[in-house]
Amino acid sequence: MRPSDEAELAEAVRGAGGALRIVGGGTRPVGRPVSGAALSTAGLAGIRLYEPGALTLVAGAGTPLAEVEAALAAEGQRLPFEPMDHRGLLGTEGEPTIGGVVAANASGPRRVQAGACRDSLIGARFVDGSGQVTRNGGRVMKNVTGYDLVKLMAGSWGTLGVLTEVAFKVLPAPEAATTLVLEGLAPEAAVAAMAAALGSPFEVNGAAHLPDGRTLLRLDGFAASVAYRAGALAAHLGRFGAAGRVEGAESAALWVAVRDVAAFHGAAGNVWRLATRPSDAPGLAAKAGGQALYDWGGGLLWLLLPEGTDLRAKLGPFAGHATLVRASHATRATIAPFPPEPAPVAALSAGLRARFDPRGILNPGLME
C-alpha cells in the first residue's frame, strides 16, 4: 500500500485486516523482524513550509532526507542533529526519508552539542493504530501546550503511529569546520581527552575515537572563530600529544564515516550500539571484546562482535543500555534487539502501545 495523502493513509490503517509493516525508505531494518503488509509513506512527500528566517521546516514524512538537506543547504542551513545514514552499516539500498529519520530518532556526532533528532523535532502529525489522525506540537520552537507527544513519536519506530508530517527547528550551517586529530591514544586516554575537550569552552561539537586509534575533535562556525578555537583547544589538550588538523571536505568526510559507523561496513558480525556514561565506555568495550568505535565523547559506543553474542549477558548491569542494531534475522529473533525495560517501565510502554495501537497492528513486536 502506498497512500498518496494523509487521509488515504488513515483509511488504509483503519481498513487493515492484520499487521502492518511501516516503510519509509526501507533503509533501516532494525529491531525484531516484522511480518505484515507493507505500508509505505513515500507518497506523503514534499516540503510543506520552510522559513529560513524563523529556522523552521515542515515536510511530509515520505520526503527524501536528501531533498530536505538540499533545501536547507541552499539557504545555508542544516538539520542540527546530523542524522545517521544506516545504508552502509545495514547493507540496504533505497532513499532514506525524513519520517524514517524521526521514527528511528537517528542522530549523529553533533548529538553532544545540538541534541538528538527528538530535540530538533517541534511538531508531528501521525495516524494511530485506529486510523485516527493526531497532531501534536506545531511549527514554533518553544511550545509547552499540553503533553509532548512529539518526542514520544521520535524513536518509536512506527509502533505508536504512522508519521505523516514532521516539523523541525533547523540551524545555520557553519562557514568553516576543522577537526583536530590525536594519534595513538588508548581508549581510556582518548575518553579523557574527549572529556577535556567537551568540558572546555571551545564548543566542540564532535568527539570520537576510532578503532584505528585516532581521536577526532570537531569545531565549526565562523572561520576566524574556528581558527582561534582550534589553537586554544590544541593547547588545552597538550598533555595528550600534538594534534594534527584536518579541514574542509576532508574533515566533513571523517565525520560522515563516524556518523555512519563506516569502520564496520562490510565487516562480518553483529553491531551493537550502547548509550552509557562516557567514562564507563572503555571498561565496557574491554569486557565486550571486539572492535569499538566511540562517539559522543564515549557516550555512544559501537561494538562489532561475533554473530549471536549475547552482549547484555556478557556485560551484566551497567549505567545505560545496549541495542543490537545489525544482526541476522535469526539472531534478532532470539536476542531482543531493543533493551529490555524494568517491569514498571515496561508496563508503561505496553500501556501506551495498547492505547495508541489497540489492535497491535503497527510494526507489532519490533521494539520488544
Added chain:
Amino acid sequence: MQMPVPNPAVLDRRDWLVARLQEVLPADAVIHDPAETRAYECDALTAYRCPPLAVVLPYTTEQVAAALKVCHDAGVPVVPRGSGTSLAGGAMPTADSVILGVARLREVLEVDTLNRAIRVQAGITNLAVSGAVEEAGFFYAPDPSSQLACAIAGNIAMNSGGAHCLKYGVTTNNLLGVTMVLMDGTVVELGGPYMDAGGLDLLGVVCGSEGQLGVVTEAWLRILPKPEGARPVLIGFDSNEVAGACVSDIIKAGVLPVAIEFMDRPCIRATEDFAKAGYPDCEALLIVEVEGSGPEIDEQLGLIRQIAAKHAPVEFRESGSEAESARIWLGRKSAFGAMGNINDYMCLDGTIPVSALPFVLKRIKEMSGEVGLDVANVFHAGDGNMHPLILFDANKPGDLEKCEAFGAEILKLCVEVGGCLTGEHGVGIEKRDLMTVQYDPADLEAQMRIKDVFDPRWLLNPAKVFPLAASDTRRAAA
C-alpha cells in the same frame, strides 16, 4: 475559574487521611492546621486560591511513594508542588486535595563534571544547580527568570525555558533522567547519566506533563562548560515591525546569539521610570547577546551591526565592559517588577513564528485600543516566545475578567498565525479552557490517553491542562 466540585467523601475523611499520612511520614512532614495550609492556597497565579485538605513535605523518595500510596488507595487527589512559582496555576490546590511539596528534597547527590552531568533531588532551586558546578567551570543552561526560587521539579513539570534557550534549548533538551513516583506509589527510573534514555521516549513525555503523570524526586541534568565570555548589544528602532525584521535577518545570517530579547515602547518607558537603565526613547529595542572569546564576540557583534544598519537603528549600543553589560540587561531584568510597580498585570506566554512578529504586535496594539487595556511587550524574540503584559486594576470590578478575556483573544491570535498558547509557562488552570483553540478533540484525546496509562484514576493534579468538559468522564470514573 471553574474547578471540579470537591468530593464530599474525601472532605469527610480528612482526619482519617491525616492520621494515615502521619503513620507513614515523620511528624513534621504532615501539615494540617488550616492556618498553615493556607500558605499553600495558591502559586504565582495569585488571582485563584483554595486551601488544600492537607500538605505533606516528605524527605525521601520512599516517603513520597508512601504518601502517594495512601492517597491513591483512599482516592484522594494529589497536587505536586515545587516552589510554587507557576504563573499558570499549575500548583493550585483543590479543596479535596493533598499538596505534595518537594521543598525538603534539596540535595545535590552527585556532581560528574567528567561526564557533564549532575544528579540532584528535585526540590533544589534552578540557580543552586548552576551554583553547585560553577567553580568547576560549568552551568545548567535553562534559566527561567524565577531561577532564584523555582525548583527543578517544577522546571521539569512545566518544561521551563528562559532567556538563553535560543542556543541551549529548554528543560527537556537538558534533562537526562528522572526518578519518579507514580500515583500508586511505584518508583520508576527513566534515563540516567547518558544521552538518549532508550526505549520509548517516556522521559520526553514526562517533561512538561505538569505534574500529572508522576512526582519527580530526583533528576540527572546535563551541565555545560561556561563560555569564555558573553556580551550584549542594545539596538533601538523606531517601529516594532523593523525590530522584528531585524531579528529575522540576524537569524538568517548564521549568527546564533544566546539571547535576542525584545521590548516595546510601553515597556521601555515603564522600566526607565523604575530602573533608570538609560534606555533610548524609541518604539522598540532589542538586546542581543553573543558568546565566545573577545575576538569571537567582536566578530559576531560586527556582523550584527552590519545587519542592524540596514534597518536604520536609532541606537546601537555595544557593551564594552561588565558594567555596561549589566546596564544593558538591567532594564530587561527589571521589566516585570517595573510593570508590577505601576499596575496589576497578567503575563501571557504564547509563541508565534518569528515571521509573524510584526503583524501580531500590530494586532495586539489595535486590540488594546478596542478593549481599553494597555499592553506592554517584553519577550524572547529569537524563538518567538511572546510575553504581552496586559495591565489592569484588580480593585476595579470586572477589570480582571476583561483582562482575561483580552488575554484569551491574544492567545487565539497566536494560534491563528501558526503558534501556540504557551511557550514556557505551561497550561495549568490558566489556559486549560483554551486548549480546544489549539487542539482538536482527537489531539486532546491522544494526550489524555497518556495520563490514563500513568495515572489511571486521574488523581494527580487532575483539574489542570485539559478542559474540564474533556476530562469529565475520566475524572468521574476514577
